[in-house]
Amino acid sequence: MIQPQSTPFLQDNMAKITFIGPDGTRYEVEADAGSTVMEAAIKNGVPGIEAECGGACACATCHVYVDGDWTDKTGEPEPMEEDMLDFAYDVQPTSRLSCQIRVSDELDGLVVKVPERQA
Protein backbone atom coordinates (compact mmCIF):
# COMPACT_ATOMS: atom_id res chain seq x y z
CA MET A 1 0.00 0.00 0.00
CA ILE A 2 1.30 3.44 -0.86
CA GLN A 3 1.91 5.61 2.20
CA PRO A 4 1.02 9.28 2.04
CA GLN A 5 4.08 11.47 1.77
CA SER A 6 5.06 13.09 5.01
CA THR A 7 4.70 16.84 4.93
CA PRO A 8 6.80 19.28 6.91
CA PHE A 9 4.18 20.01 9.56
CA LEU A 10 5.66 23.19 10.97
CA GLN A 11 6.43 24.76 7.63
CA ASP A 12 2.88 24.17 6.42
CA ASN A 13 1.49 25.87 9.46
CA MET A 14 3.56 29.01 9.41
CA ALA A 15 3.20 32.23 7.48
CA LYS A 16 5.77 34.93 6.91
CA ILE A 17 4.48 38.38 7.74
CA THR A 18 6.29 41.63 7.02
CA PHE A 19 5.58 44.68 9.15
CA ILE A 20 6.79 48.00 7.75
CA GLY A 21 7.38 50.72 10.30
CA PRO A 22 6.51 54.40 9.68
CA ASP A 23 10.21 55.05 8.88
CA GLY A 24 10.27 52.23 6.32
CA THR A 25 12.04 49.67 8.53
CA ARG A 26 10.92 46.14 7.65
CA TYR A 27 10.35 43.46 10.26
CA GLU A 28 9.89 39.96 8.85
CA VAL A 29 8.44 37.47 11.30
CA GLU A 30 7.12 33.91 11.23
CA ALA A 31 3.59 33.49 12.53
CA ASP A 32 1.78 30.30 13.52
CA ALA A 33 -1.38 29.49 11.61
CA GLY A 34 -4.31 30.04 13.96
CA SER A 35 -2.61 32.87 15.85
CA THR A 36 -3.26 36.50 15.00
CA VAL A 37 -1.15 39.09 13.20
CA MET A 38 -1.07 41.09 16.46
CA GLU A 39 0.28 38.07 18.40
CA ALA A 40 3.04 37.63 15.81
CA ALA A 41 4.02 41.30 16.25
CA ILE A 42 4.07 41.14 20.05
CA LYS A 43 5.94 37.82 20.14
CA ASN A 44 8.63 39.25 17.88
CA GLY A 45 8.84 42.70 19.47
CA VAL A 46 7.67 44.64 16.42
CA PRO A 47 7.64 48.30 17.53
CA GLY A 48 4.41 50.27 17.26
CA ILE A 49 1.97 47.45 17.97
CA GLU A 50 0.83 47.97 21.55
CA ALA A 51 -2.19 45.66 21.87
CA GLU A 52 -3.24 47.03 25.25
CA CYS A 53 -6.38 44.87 25.49
CA GLY A 54 -4.57 41.67 24.61
CA GLY A 55 -6.60 40.97 21.50
CA ALA A 56 -10.15 41.51 22.75
CA CYS A 57 -10.98 44.07 20.04
CA ALA A 58 -11.34 46.70 22.76
CA CYS A 59 -8.44 49.14 22.42
CA ALA A 60 -7.47 49.85 18.76
CA THR A 61 -3.77 49.97 19.67
CA CYS A 62 -2.95 47.10 17.30
CA HIS A 63 -3.97 49.14 14.25
CA VAL A 64 -2.22 48.36 10.95
CA TYR A 65 -2.66 49.21 7.28
CA VAL A 66 -2.95 46.09 5.15
CA ASP A 67 -0.92 46.33 1.93
CA GLY A 68 -3.28 46.78 -1.03
CA ASP A 69 -2.29 43.45 -2.59
CA TRP A 70 -3.53 41.60 0.50
CA THR A 71 -6.86 43.18 1.33
CA ASP A 72 -8.83 40.48 -0.51
CA LYS A 73 -7.20 37.76 1.55
CA THR A 74 -7.45 39.50 4.92
CA GLY A 75 -11.11 40.32 4.26
CA GLU A 76 -13.32 43.05 5.67
CA PRO A 77 -13.52 44.03 9.34
CA GLU A 78 -16.50 42.70 11.32
CA PRO A 79 -18.90 45.39 12.66
CA MET A 80 -17.34 45.26 16.15
CA GLU A 81 -13.88 45.85 14.67
CA GLU A 82 -15.20 48.69 12.53
CA ASP A 83 -16.64 50.37 15.62
CA MET A 84 -13.32 50.06 17.42
CA LEU A 85 -11.41 51.39 14.40
CA ASP A 86 -13.20 54.70 15.00
CA PHE A 87 -10.81 55.12 17.95
CA ALA A 88 -7.67 54.43 15.90
CA TYR A 89 -5.30 57.15 14.71
CA ASP A 90 -5.38 58.18 11.01
CA VAL A 91 -7.72 55.45 9.76
CA GLN A 92 -7.44 54.63 6.06
CA PRO A 93 -9.46 52.36 3.74
CA THR A 94 -7.11 49.41 4.37
CA SER A 95 -7.02 49.87 8.16
CA ARG A 96 -7.50 46.76 10.27
CA LEU A 97 -7.01 45.78 13.86
CA SER A 98 -4.25 43.21 13.68
CA CYS A 99 -5.72 41.17 16.54
CA GLN A 100 -8.68 40.45 14.29
CA ILE A 101 -6.63 39.06 11.39
CA ARG A 102 -6.25 35.31 11.82
CA VAL A 103 -3.06 33.87 10.34
CA SER A 104 -3.44 31.06 7.82
CA ASP A 105 -1.29 29.50 5.10
CA GLU A 106 -3.14 31.78 2.70
CA LEU A 107 -1.60 34.80 4.38
CA ASP A 108 1.98 33.62 3.85
CA GLY A 109 3.81 36.72 2.61
CA LEU A 110 1.35 39.23 4.11
CA VAL A 111 2.60 42.82 4.30
CA VAL A 112 1.15 45.36 6.75
CA LYS A 113 2.24 48.87 7.65
CA VAL A 114 2.40 50.16 11.18
CA PRO A 115 0.90 53.65 11.68
CA GLU A 116 2.93 56.56 13.03
CA ARG A 117 1.21 56.20 16.35
CA GLN A 118 -1.55 54.20 17.98
CA ALA A 119 -4.78 55.57 19.48
Ligand code: FES
Ligand atom coordinates in the same frame (compact mmCIF):
# COMPACT_ATOMS: atom_id res chain seq x y z
FE1 FES B 1 -6.82 45.63 21.46
FE2 FES B 1 -6.47 44.61 19.01
S1 FES B 1 -5.27 44.32 20.76
S2 FES B 1 -8.06 45.91 19.71
